[in-house]
Amino acid sequence: MTTSDHSSEDASAKRDPIFETGPRLALCALLQGADWVEFATARDLVGASDSAVSKHSRTLEDAGYLEIRKGSVGRRPRTWLRLSPAGRAALRGHLTWLTNLRHAIDQPR
Template sequence: MTAVAPRFDAVIHPPPRLQICGLLAAVDTMEFATARDAVGVSDSVLSKHVKQLEEAGYVQVRKATIASRQRTSLSLTKAGKAAFAAHVAELRRITEGL
């Protein structure tokens, strides 16, 4: 695995967005409701944070109708994975005092 250059990312840094990226980094895709419950916020708060990540090109939002119900799924883009890895590397660098 190639080392990631540490880089602070103000888009990812707010706690709900950091949580969203952390959740999505561990899976290929996640249902909106699952992410909402894991982060512990309302639909509108999650939507606001997902929108910021989507506008930055970090999260892809997909909507599909399954069994007559609208389902929304979220996934990190390649750019999102790279930005999250760099942000986590920077947080580690800061907290380790290097």
């Protein structure tokens, strides 16, 4: 199958540079399989500092890809994250684009 064969199947395949910086792809991959994820859990699973996750989550929120909810558990403030529908679609399109790229590279010449 050639790359052009993939494009007819994968009309949503699109490179999205927002996923190519820092732990954004890892954060979104984590969130795509969940509803709301507590900030501390996301930070620990992504393996980044509070400030890095905060910065990248703000960038994703500004792009419309992430929803952030603040509240408290008892007297302790908490923050939860989840992908928006636009974020899920963008992640799916980016991953499809990466898969198509890999297939194109693996094609024998």
